[in-house]
Amino acid sequence: IAGITQAPTSQILAAGRRMTLRCTQDMRHNAMYWYRQDLGLGLRLIHYSNTAGTTGKGEVPDGYSVSRANTDDFPLTLASAVPSQTSVYFCASSRDRNSPLHFGNGTRLTVT
Amino acid sequence: AQKVTQAQTEISVVEKEDVTLDCVYETRDTTYYLFWYKQPPSGELVFLIRRNSFDEQNEISGRYSWNFQKSTSSFNFTITASQVVDSAVYFCALSEDGGYGNKLVFGAGTILRVKS
Secondary structure, eight states, rough: OOSSSEEEEEEEOOOTTOOOEEEEEOOOEEEEEEEEEEEEEEEEEEEEEETOOOOOOOOOOTTTTEESSSSSSSSEEEOOGGGGGOOOEEEEEEEEEEEOEEEEEOOEEOOO | OEEEEHHHHHHHTTTOOOOOOOOOOEEEEESSSSEEEETTTTTTEEEEEEHHHHHHHHEETTEEEEEEGGGGGGEEEEEESSOOGEEEEEEEEEESSTTOGGGGOOOOOEEEEEEE
């Protein structure tokens, strides 16, 4: 079934550790995004990529980095996790600017 | 700056009641897009509708309807004859750049609980 796969589903991480959240899509969508969802704040954009080889910063990029080496993959890395990065992380993609976002099922990350 | 306000944090209704979820937005642009997404208890986000700023016609899809009023900067969502399966978090969102998510701003969400 075509869609977006995120891994892991959930993770408990000690503060200071490095962590990469994986996101893969098989829809050949050009654009991909990482959002974090926090209670009372909705979804906030962390980083995005409009096409392979390019990335951009969203609303809350600090402490996160991304890469887009190919169309399908868009990993999100926390270089040194902090408790405030405890959240649910959603990867999304869109074919073009006239198409809605498709979301993955999310990764629940707890930083202790 | 763009802003989306969903003033209703949580709504509880009994099955078969009608319920309206409010969404008020702020933008300086004349061209923009409004969205509603649904997040059921399973956690995934499901796209419901996209409306551009030049199309003020109300839309109906089954039990769902949307009322877009530029004069009040509102894009409200009504569920008619609610069902337990409608229980979810509903997000309203605004984009000044069409469908691309790099300029998509979400509201905080409204939790809808439909009781049998």
